[in-house]
Amino acid sequence: MWNFIKPRGGNLWLWQVGLLLALFAFWHVMTVPGLIPPMMFDNDSQAAFFFGEPLKVAERIWAWFVADADIYQHLGVTLAETMMAFAVGAGLGLGGGLWLALAPMASAILEPYIKAMNAMPRIILAPIFSVWFGLGMGSKVALGVTLVFFIVFFNVYQGVKEVSPVVLANARMLGADRRQLLRHVYLPSATSWVFSSLHTSVGLAFVGAVVGEYLGSSQGVGYLILQAEGSFDINTVMAGIVVLTAFALVLDSLVGKAEKHLMKWQPKSGETEKL
Amino acid sequence: MTAALTLQDVACTFISKDQPGQRYTAVREVNLTVAAGEFVSVVGPTGCGKSTLLNVGAGLLLPSTGSVTVFGQPLVGINQRAGYMFQADSLMPWRTALANVSAGLQFHGVAEREAAGQADDWLRRVGLGGFGDRYPHQMSGGMRKRVSLAQTLVLDPDIILMDEPFSALDIQTRQLMENELLEIWQAKKKAVLFITHDLDEAIAMSDRVVVMSAGPGSRPIGDFPIDIERPRDVAEIKTSPRFLQLHRAIWEVLREEVLKGYQQQLKAA
Numbered sequence: 001m002w003n004f005i006k007p008r009g010g011n012l013w014l015w016q017v018g019l020l021l022a023l024f025a026f027w028h029v030m031t032v033p034g035l036i037p038p039m040m041f042d043n044d045s046q047a048a049f050f051f052g053e054p055l056k057v058a059e060r061i062w063a064w065f066v067a068d069a070d071i072y073q074h075l076g077v078t079l080a081e082t083m084m085a086f087a088v089g090a091g092l093g094l095g096g097g098l099w100l101a102l103a104p105m106a107s108a109i110l111e112p113y114i115k116a117m118n119a120m121p122r123i124i125l126a127p128i129f130s131v132w133f134g135l136g137m138g139s140k141v142a143l144g145v146t147l148v149f150f151i152v153f154f155n156v157y158q159g160v161k162e163v164s165p166v167v168l169a170n171a172r173m174l175g176a177d178r179r180q181l182l183r184h185v186y187l188p189s190a191t192s193w194v195f196s197s198l199h200t201s202v203g204l205a206f207v208g209a210v211v212g213e214y215l216g217s218s219q220g221v222g223y224l225i226l227q228a229e230g231s232f233d234i235n236t237v238m239a240g241i242v243v244l245t246a247f248a249l250v251l252d253s254l255v256g257k258a259e260k261h262l263m264k265w266q267p268k269s270g271e272t273e274k275l
Numbered sequence: 276m277t278a279a280l281t282l283q284d285v286a287c288t289f290i291s292k293d294q295p296g297q298r299y300t301a302v303r304e305v306n307l308t309v310a311a312g313e314f315v316s317v318v319g320p321t322g323c324g325k326s327t328l329l330n331v332g333a334g335l336l337l338p339s340t341g342s343v344t345v346f347g348q349p350l351v352g353i354n355q356r357a358g359y360m361f362q363a364d365s366l367m368p369w370r371t372a373l374a375n376v377s378a379g380l381q382f383h384g385v386a387e388r389e390a391a392g393q394a395d396d397w398l399r400r401v402g403l404g405g406f407g408d409r410y411p412h413q414m415s416g417g418m419r420k421r422v423s424l425a426q427t428l429v430l431d432p433d434i435i436l437m438d439e440p441f442s443a444l445d446i447q448t449r450q451l452m453e454n455e456l457l458e459i460w461q462a463k464k465k466a467v468l469f470i471t472h473d474l475d476e477a478i479a480m481s482d483r484v485v486v487m488s489a490g491p492g493s494r495p496i497g498d499f500p501i502d503i504e505r506p507r508d509v510a511e512i513k514t515s516p517r518f519l520q521l522h523r524a525i526w527e528v529l530r531e532e533v534l535k536g537y538q539q540q541l542k543a544a
Binding site for chain 1 (some may be wrong): 331335353354355357358359360361363364365367369370371378379381382383410411412426430498
């Protein structure tokens with residue numbers, strides 16, 4: 001019996017799902033009023049008030065997606081903000097990183113400013129952005145952009161600095177001019193670094209969007225959470241968190257797919273097949 | 276007839292970036308001529324500035340003094356008429372073998388289809404037909420060198436600079452590649468400046484072998500014409516009496532320098 005259920009490659013997902021179910025079961029048992037005598041709290045319903053109940057959370061999610069089907073608009077807004085923040089931030093980071101890596105004087109002048117801006121807790125810019133760009137999508141995108149920009153920027157900067165001098169000299173001997181070097185040597189080398197940071201930067205774009213919504217907005221999943229929190233509806237807050245987590249996972253797997261496709265020139269270890 | 280490549284009174288002094296006072300003269304008083312269609316090898320102990328010379332000839336490095344002339348014209352910037360085969364891996368890892376070979380053509384504005392056709396042709400010539408869609412990390416060291424060779428030769432340069440191109444290969448692959456190179460050279464008769472630390476290789480391949488003294492400040496101290504008839508097979512030629520004779524003569528000069536170079540490295544360590 002044990003041999004059959006022992007964790008191994010083949011039944012890995014079973015264990016993963018099992019662990020999730022166990023967590024939900026634990027949550028359920030600990031929070032549903034009257035199921036077990038209260039241990040930490042004075043009365044039965046306090047645990048449910050603070051931690052929510054998984055069944056009610058599931059009910060809420062069901063209502064969002066199927067019964068009322070009213071979450072799609074909010075999800076769409078949050079995802080659109082994430083995408084725009086990522087696209088703009090990555091584009092600016094790529095451009096800025098390439099420029100500063102190839103212009104040593106400009107990079108020397110700007111160095112302390114870049115360090116300062118990177119060290120600054122940039123989430124704190126959110127209130128300023130809502131003043132500048134209003135409560136709509138603009139301020140969320142701006143916040144996401146500041147988060148994404150620096151990740152991509154530093155990776156590209158590093159990537160250009162670490163272009164193999166031999167590959168560079170070779171391209172020059174093959175007749176590449178400055179523009180061609182940028183297009184065919186620096187850029188591909190830098191993109192590999194962008195992709196290595198892609199998981200982080202897409203995640204941060206998502207963080208920027210949700211945090212921006214949470215701090216003040218009229219739509220988006222962060223807005224739903226903010227509303228629910230205002231009325232102490234902990235089940236809806238939890239439901240929002242679950243939905244966000246699920247979508248973060250989906251985004252991450254999409255990034256993984258894109259990476260696999262675009263980075264197939266990079267060596268991977270262990271490409272042999274056991275026959 | 277004008278020489279393909281001439282280095283005249285070339286000296287290269289490097290300044291340490293951290294300590295500007297510290298200088299290192301790699302080569303000095305170098306006079307070296309490669310005639311059009313001539314195969315010249317440069318041998319010398321390690322660290323004698325062989326690669327420095329090649330970089331000067333390629334226009335990648337500006338000599339401290341002296342001048343470089345390419346087919347009678349003073350060299351400005353990159354040497355457009357030269358192809359350079361590097362010692363280290365120089366392929367672009369994000370391009371397939373075919374795209375790597377066609378890169379030079381692409382840089383020169385050749386149409387994509389035409390470039391791919393020529394690249395494919397050269398890949399086949401170096402024995403890699405059918406490997407065009409492989410990325411460099413999917414190929415062995417020997418295959419990567421072949422791609423490098425095709426990448427350099429597809430542009431049909433008048434001068435070919437080679438920096439220990441086969442030093443990282445095992446002996447069998449190496450002999451195959453050497454014979455292939457000789458065959459291609461025989462057909463095209465380009466000027467070749469070939470850097471190696473392997474005297475056997477130098478004699479077997481070249482029309483002329485130049486011996487460098489031990490660094491720092493190394494310079495050519497011997498110039499030996501290799502009068503062995505072609506076509507040659509690099510494996511067979513090594514047992515011929517003339518080869519052994521030449522080998523002995525050059526080694527006589529080289530040995531002392533190798534020992535000197537070794538002593539200097541010991542001192543520095």
